Amino acid sequence: METITLKIKRQERPEAPYYWEDFKVSYTPGMTVTALLTQIQKKPINDRGEATQSVVYENGCCQGACGACTMLINGRPRLACSTIADHLSAPIVLEPLTKFPVIRDLVVDRSRFFNDLIRASSWISSDFNNPDAGLVIPSESIQKSYRELSSCTFCGSCLEACPQYNSRSSFVGAAVIGQIRLIHLLPMGRMEASQRLSIMMEEGGVEDCGHVGNCVKACPEGIDLRSAIARIEREVTVEAVRRLLG
Amino acid sequence: MTESTIVIVGSGVSGMSAAVSAAQKGISITLISNAGLAGASSLLDQEGLNAVMPWKNDGDSIERHFEESIETSQFLARQDFVRHMCEEAPRFVSYLERIGLLFSRSATGAPLFKKLKDHSHPRTLFCEERTGFQISQILNQQVRRFEKAGLIQRREGWEFLSVVIDQRGVCRGITAMDRTTMEIKSYPADAVVMASGSYGGLCMPSKGGYFCDGSAAGALYGQGVFLANLEFTGTGGIWVDHRQMTNIEGLFAVGSASMAYQGAQSLPGNRLLSNLHSGFSLVDSSVHYISSLENKVSQISPDLFLEEIRRQHFFNQTFLDRSGNENLYELKTELGDCITQYAGVNRSEGSLKKGEEKIRELDSRLKKLNLSDHSNWRNHELLDARRFYYMLDVALAVVKGALLRRESRGTHQREDYPKRDDRNFLKTTKIAFTPLGPEIEYEDIHLKYLKPQAPALAVVDESWNRVG
Numbered sequence: 001m002e003t004i005t006l007k008i009k010r011q012e013r014p015e016a017p018y019y020w021e022d023f024k025v026s027y028t029p030g031m032t033v034t035a036l037l038t039q040i041q042k043k044p045i046n047d048r049g050e051a052t053q054s055v056v057y058e059n060g061c062c063q064g065a066c067g068a069c070t071m072l073i074n075g076r077p078r079l080a081c082s083t084i085a086d087h088l089s090a091p092i093v094l095e096p097l098t099k100f101p102v103i104r105d106l107v108v109d110r111s112r113f114f115n116d117l118i119r120a121s122s123w124i125s126s127d128f129n130n131p132d133a134g135l136v137i138p139s140e141s142i143q144k145s146y147r148e149l150s151s152c153t154f155c156g157s158c159l160e161a162c163p164q165y166n167s168r169s170s171f172v173g174a175a176v177i178g179q180i181r182l183i184h185l186l187p188m189g190r191m192e193a194s195q196r197l198s199i200m201m202e203e204g205g206v207e208d209c210g211h212v213g214n215c216v217k218a219c220p221e222g223i224d225l226r227s228a229i230a231r232i233e234r235e236v237t238v239e240a241v242r243r244l245l246g
Numbered sequence: 247m248t249e250s251t252i253v254i255v256g257s258g259v260s261g262m263s264a265a266v267s268a269a270q271k272g273i274s275i276t277l278i279s280n281a282g283l284a285g286a287s288s289l290l291d292q293e294g295l296n297a298v299m300p301w302k303n304d305g306d307s308i309e310r311h312f313e314e315s316i317e318t319s320q321f322l323a324r325q326d327f328v329r330h331m332c333e334e335a336p337r338f339v340s341y342l343e344r345i346g347l348l349f350s351r352s353a354t355g356a357p358l359f360k361k362l363k364d365h366s367h368p369r370t371l372f373c374e375e376r377t378g379f380q381i382s383q384i385l386n387q388q389v390r391r392f393e394k395a396g397l398i399q400r401r402e403g404w405e406f407l408s409v410v411i412d413q414r415g416v417c418r419g420i421t422a423m424d425r426t427t428m429e430i431k432s433y434p435a436d437a438v439v440m441a442s443g444s445y446g447g448l449c450m451p452s453k454g455g456y457f458c459d460g461s462a463a464g465a466l467y468g469q470g471v472f473l474a475n476l477e478f479t480g481t482g483g484i485w486v487d488h489r490q491m492t493n494i495e496g497l498f499a500v501g502s503a504s505m506a507y508q509g510a511q512s513l514p515g516n517r518l519l520s521n522l523h524s525g526f527s528l529v530d531s532s533v534h535y536i537s538s539l540e541n542k543v544s545q546i547s548p549d550l551f552l553e554e555i556r557r558q559h560f561f562n563q564t565f566l567d568r569s570g571n572e573n574l575y576e577l578k579t580e581l582g583d584c585i586t587q588y589a590g591v592n593r594s595e596g597s598l599k600k601g602e603e604k605i606r607e608l609d610s611r612l613k614k615l616n617l618s619d620h621s622n623w624r625n626h627e628l629l630d631a632r633r634f635y636y637m638l639d640v641a642l643a644v645v646k647g648a649l650l651r652r653e654s655r656g657t658h659q660r661e662d663y664p665k666r667d668d669r670n671f672l673k674t675t676k677i678a679f680t681p682l683g684p685e686i687e688y689e690d691i692h693l694k695y696l697k698p699q700a701p702a703l704a705v706v707d708e709s710w711n712r713v714g
Contacts, residue, residue: 060284
């Protein structure tokens with residue numbers, strides 16, 4: 001059986017300094033990065049033959065649907081569970097995402113992202129017992145955009161890649177704007193559009209986007225976040241004019 | 247009332263359904279989960295959502311949906327729940343569409359229906375290949391909505407540890423551990439709802455994601471909660487009554503965590519539907535229960551909770567103190583292999599006995615555990631060791647149930663007893679924990695609407711004909 005080297009950026013606690021540790025793990029073609037990390041759990045011994053603490057990483061659905069295992073793999077944000085090692089150059093370098101506070105090793109605290117999702121109010125206010133208003137079926141092209149935007153797993157890759165998203169700014173980032181666009185695709189969703197656009201006009205809103213387009217390249221689902229942002233920018237402009245005219 | 251008196255454990259479709267439906271009625275709840283949606287196997291459900299829509303004139307009916315659900319369950323599912331679920335299915339479809347779910351449609355805009363196995367008609371709606379994902383995300387939006395409104399307190403990153411039971415046997419809340427700080431806290435509640443999913447993760451690599459490994463049910467089982475029908479792969483779970491209440495007063499179980507909806511086998515496309523229905527049905531029964539409570543949790547001494555927290559700290563320490571040479575993740579892999587090999591699709595008395603032996607071996611090897619991590623900060627090994635301890639109890643219950651059910655039914659297929667035996671086994675397997683191993687009792691099924699009578703399925707209740 002072949003072996004492969006994992007070079008892992010480790011950190012015991014948020015306030016502790018980071019350090020690098022290498023591991024030689026057995027590897028067969030087709031293995032994912034998560035499968036390689038499992039090998040360390042089974043044998044927490046580094047490449048110098050020293051016993052060490054098992055590497056802490058996030059595990060979720062293991063099928064690329066939950067986004068929990070996102071980390072930097074050879075410098076790029078990717079999902080560990082669906083990144084096959086075969087195409088990666090060795091040693092494989094694993095680091096935690098840099099835009100969120102590190103909790104430990106490869107685990108980060110993404111609560112800023114989740115709080116922004118709440119703030120963005122991308123939902124439709126309707127309850128189980130509310131009467132049916134009669135469903136307006138969107139056009140095929142709207143359905144296509146809906147399917148694309150709704151495939152977001154909230155992995156945070158777009159935020160990692162974005163130069164505007166960092167601890168010095170309050171920019172909400174592409175995924176959150178994408179969720180607003182998603183809701184605004186639907187007639188029911190547009191009913192509370194004004195409220196969401198207000199949030200997009202505030203500090204950290206859509207105007208903070210620098211139009212670099214890294215988000216599109218980073219998205220593992222291939223979502224066209226650039227168009228979504230452009231649409232919301234336009235909605236914000238129209239809304240501002242509308243408000244001005246009272 | 248500012249204090250949240252209902253605690254829901256688990257953030258998949260059933261847990262979110264329970265939370266959202268409570269919030270819609272103005273009831274404040276706490277939603278606890280280890281990893282939010284990332285821990286939910288509903289996310290991975292690709293089957294779709296069954297519903298007989300009233301406008302669809304193809305000879306299908308709610309009765310047919312009900313009959314086929316019960317037939318596929320081999321008569322072990324709760325008929326009252328399933329019946330109501332089939333009746334309500336179209337309303338869930340309208341609700342989901344209203345809150346923004348788009349089912350796959352034809353070019354003319356008509357919703358598409360799949361005809362899945364064991365169905366007489368095409369009645370399964372779907373969102374391409376991601377129905378579970380889409381339904382999970384749309385419910386997650388609603389959870390956020392009620393978080394913002396202050397009705398749902400979401401606690402993500404908390405690992406469920408145990409329920410707190412008072413001297414009178416009433417459930418008064420739970421204890422949970424922060425997966426990062428490792429702080430153990432109690433969450434007092436008048437009603438606790440387990441929405442902790444199925445136990446597919448007993449096998450590794452699992453189909454149900456990392457967290458749905460049955461360990462939460464295992465922890466409850468050790469505390470005296472009955473499990474049921476575990477021998478039917480992935481359809482058993484926590485035993486519940488007609489209110490979805492477990493044998494512990496004030497403790498409920500919904501969705502795939504409970505054994506109520508699926509019986510010996512699940513009708514494809516019923517899983518997400520039953521999780522929705524189960525969650526939404528819970529509010530009324532839990533509120534009714536709370537209103538009948540003589541002493542509310544606010545009157546319970548804090549000592550009860552402190553004692554349980556101490557017990558959990560002590561339990562953690564027992565893992566940290568072990569100093570042997572066994573690696574947790576090797577043991578976990580061996581358990582998965584054991585279940586697959588000895589209690590998988592082909593099972594017989596011989597294989598199951600080997601399985602039982604293997605699980606007891608793993609249990610004794612767990613005592614010689616050697617954790618590489620003894621820290622008190624984001625210690626995944628400790629969390630996983632606790633989980634594994636409970637997984638072994640559940641695994642033993644799976645094997646014992648499979649051993650004693652000397653027949654073949656649904657997903658339980660015995661090579662040595664290939665026929666279904668209704669005379670002896672048209673029953674619910676009820677499993678109680680004892681230190682020596684699982685104790686099994688068989689409970690009669692309430693065949694309220696349908697009886698398994700050859701050649702045709704007999705209708706035994708007059709009200710049957712009214713629906714549809």
